[in-house]
Amino acid sequence: MKFKVGDKVRVRQWKAMKREFGVDGSNRIEIPCFYFVPEMAKYCGKSVTIDSVVIDESYTTCYKIVEDNGVFSWTDDMFEDYVFEYGDRIEVSNDGNCWQERIYVGYIDGDNSPYLCVIGGEEHSFYSGKNFDSCQWSYARPIQKKHTIIIDGKEIEISEESYKKLKESLLK
Numbered sequence: 678m679k680f681k682v683g684d685k686v687r688v689r690q691w692k693a694m695k696r697e698f699g700v701d702g703s704n705r706i707e708i709p710c711f712y713f714v715p716e717m718a719k720y721c722g723k724s725v726t727i728d729s730v731v732i733d734e735s736y737t738t739c740y741k742i743v744e745d746n747g748v749f750s751w752t753d754d755m756f757e758d759y760v761f762e763y764g765d766r767i768e769v770s771n772d773g774n775c776w777q778e779r780i781y782v783g784y785i786d787g788d789n790s791p792y793l794c795v796i797g798g799e800e801h802s803f804y805s806g807k808n809f810d811s812c813q814w815s816y817a818r819p820i821q822k823k824h825t826i827i828i829d830g831k832e833i834e835i836s837e838e839s840y841k842k843l844k845e846s847l848l849k
Contacts, residue, residue, distance in 0.1 A: 679753045680740060684727045686756040688720040693787030694755065708754045710737045717749050724760045757784055757791070759819060764803075768821060769794055769814035778820060782811055792817040 680686060694706045694713055706713035726743040731750070733739065741747035761767055761781040768776040769792055779794035780803055790813035795803045802809040824840040825832050835843070 679738075679758075680727050680730070680756070682727055682729060685724055685760040686727065686758060687724050687760045687784075688717075688722065688751075689755055689757050690786045691718050691721050696787055698754070708752055710735070711739065711750055711752050711755075713755055714749070717745075717751075717755075720744065757786060758817060761817065766820060767792075767794070767817050768819070770816045771814055773816050776818075776821075779814070781817070785813070788813065790815045 698706050698708050700706055704715055727740050728743045729741040731739050739750040739752050742751060763782055765781045767781045769779050770776045781794055783793035785791045792814040793811050796810045796812050799809040822837040824835050
């Protein structure tokens with residue numbers, strides 16, 4: 678499960694999904710385990726809100742969205758990931774493991790590295806309205822909250838998820 682209830686995501690463009698997955702004789706895009714039907718195209722490029730997460734009998738995750746009142750089933754491949762606005766500070770990565778904080782400037786749907794961000798060291802140019810260099814990234818996410826705990830005098834940084842689990846176990 679990539680997204681949770683309440684996440685804002687953007688629906689991918691029809692042409693990008695068609696190019697990646699192809700269409701069948703009924704003009705449906707054949708996404709693994711699901712179809713993106715022409716009636717869903719009106720949401721392409723739009724920001725939508727995850728309303729519920731459904732895992733079917735074959736353990737395939739799909740989502741229902743607020744904007745269509747739960748009519749269609751949506752999958753990870755139908756979304757651009759999180760919705761970012763121009764100038765948002767986000768975390769980006771090319772391998773999904775090593776993350777760097779950057780300024781978001783755009784998205785290139787259908788590209789292997791679709792997230793366009795200001796290159797490190799160019800933030801001043803961006804904020805002052807001057808020309809700046811940018812770079813593309815494969816993965817992006819909102820900035821993750823980090824927590825520091827101290828064990829035996831040593832500071833250790835842990836993720837928000839680990840912090841919540843630790844806090845739950847201590848409060849039991």
